[in-house]
Amino acid sequence: MAVLGKRTSREWGPVAEDELNAEEWVKKGVTLEKLDLYDDAIRCYDEALRINPKLASAWYNKGVALGELGRHQEAMVCFDEAIRINPENASAWYNKGVALKNLDRLDEALGCFDKAVKINPKDVDAWVNKGLSLGKLGRYEDEIRCFDEAIRINPNDDKIWYTKGIALHYLKRYNEALLCAENALKLKPNDPLNLQLKQAILKNIR
Incomplete structure (x- = not known):
């Protein structure tokens, strides 16, 4: 998710690029990022960092844009810079x-x-x-505990129920998986993935 730096107090209408300050370059970059113009957004963040190399929001948003382009190694460097400036930036750690x-x-990744x-x-x-990473490492019970925590925070997201259902189905805990699939379908009844999961589970129960 892109975030804005703090807007300056000066009022401005259309401003030439050479008059933009660092925060305004970030704002422009975020606007371009929302349009999926990631290369152009990165150029804006680079301009912001040229003006103010310690602007955490520029590093963070540049990292997000690089991640969208699959340039994960470069993105990680940007998040490291954002964290160095503000170690309590939960979004940068995430x-x-x-x-x-990736x-x-x-x-x-788990440490982050x-x-x-x-x-x-929350x-x-x-x-x-975190749960998905634990699952890839074969730590399935810990994986499910993470999904439980996510559901406790937001029980109305069908994707979390679906993801937990997939994990339980893999562990052959079919009755629990079915409950997850049904909860996902209550939230999004016509979602094809939720329907497919329920059908796959029922084949194993019958």
Whole structure:
């Protein structure tokens, strides 16, 4: 998720690029990022960092844009800079974890997700991605506990119920998996993935 730096107090209408300050470059970058113009957004964040190399929001948003382009190693460097400037930036820890997870550096990713949920215990995405990383490492019970925590925080997200159902189905805990699939379908009745999961589970129960 892109975030804005603090807006300056000066009022401005259309401003030439050479008159933009660092925060305004970040704002422009975020706007471009929302349009999926990631290369252009990165150029804006680079301009912001040229003006103010210690602007955490520029490092963070540049990392997000790089991640969207699949440039995870470069993204991680940006998140490291954002964390160095503000070690309590839960979003930077989370996104660094995602970059590491995409690079299959799962143990390191777990450390980042742990840090993210320590700073912000209600970060659902961090709990889910921690669970997915644990599952890849074969730590299935810990994986499910993470999904449980995510559901406790947000029980109305069908994707979390679906993801937990997949994990339980893999463990052949079919009755529990079925409950998850049914909860997912209550929230999104026509979702094809939720329907497919329920059908797959029922084949194993019958």
